[in-house]
Amino acid sequence: MQTERQKEIIEAALVLINDKGIQGFTIKNLANKIGITEPAIYRHFTNKIQILISILEYFKTSTKDILKKELNNNDTSIEKIGHLFTNHFIRFSTTPSLVSVIFSEEVFRSEPILIEKITEVIERNDNILIKIICDGQANGEIRNDIEAKYLSIVIMGSLRLFVKKWQFAGNSFNLRAEGEKLIESIKLIIEK
């Protein structure tokens, strides 16, 4: 489990990465943000990479909660996809710095362990989405003139770009409200 201070460091690191990119994520900046000195950071993490690893864990577990809740209900496949993304929009609205994690290939490029971890997360999410699509195609809800693999790229790609635009715009529009419209468009696209 994580101590209060560790959580504080992880959250500060996320904000730092979100605001200034990897280049801004230095131990000095991190310590300044929290209001302690640089060496104090090392009382809570053995090194910088461990902080990044914890960020990924933090994201992974908080994603798991969303997924569990959604996947095991009796909604239709299309409804499931809708809810999945609504939940993500809510999560990103509450903690905008989390967005950096889903576009973190660049941030985590430095270390093979990090690349491995991020690949794991991406692949798991991919597989979940493809599974939902396949189910929907099997029961006639979702069009089957396009392979699930390609539909998943269309869905995930749309949402990623949309969130990226929100991040690029400095979170200046309502992700939740605008996002609903995009979700509606995607539903129209994938339905049979």
Added chain:
Amino acid sequence: MQTERQKEIIEAALVLINDKGIQGFTIKNLANKIGITEPAIYRHFTNKIQILISILEYFKTSTKDILKKELNNNDTSIEKIGHLFTNHFIRFSTTPSLVSVIFSEEVFRSEPILIEKITEVIERNDNILIKIICDGQANGEIRNDIEAKYLSIVIMGSLRLFVKKWQFAGNSFNLRAEGEKLIESIKLIIEK
């Protein structure tokens, strides 16, 4: 105009960024890659930022050629969108490091001048795509139950994610061939 050496530096920088990210883009690595010493770089560029600016210019002008050729012919809107992306796939296949530029928000985050330049490029491409979609909607080619703005996110987002996956996979599959299938899927999605 650019000298041979300047071109060589720009291309080496692109490869470096593509292989190792921003963190790998140092003057030392750049000089090593070309086979000259660090100070020699400064005979050709006043500083590091100028190299990044030149990369963006390099991308911008080479994109302009593709766009010009495609926009002023008599193809249908859907064909135009298809050709646009086929051409990009060909370009990326020839010069894989160019992919880094379209995902360069992170790389160019350090300098306001760079952010401005990359924003310019993104907005121009966005507007061109939206224009094509609107034309297609007006003449009944493209579905109009979804706003052009959202369709453009779906199209652009799909292709970005697809190219990102290709980059992430170390360019291990045939972008051109696989890409054609994605383009066909997108055509099915947007047609009336």
Added chain:
DNA sequence: TGGAAGTTAGTGAACATTCACTAACTTTGT
């Protein structure tokens, strides 16, 4: 022969990390 393009050898600043040390707690033995 002179300027362009290269070199060697440096600069200060920033980086992650380690050092010796301390103030303020908690635990433990008598």
Added chain:
DNA sequence: ACAAAGTTAGTGAATGTTCACTAACTTCCA
């Protein structure tokens, strides 16, 4: 009940390394 011993979370100073960049010298070619 209370002091000795140990722990936790912090400090300022310093580590070696890397960074972008520069001054001064040399080589090469038109």
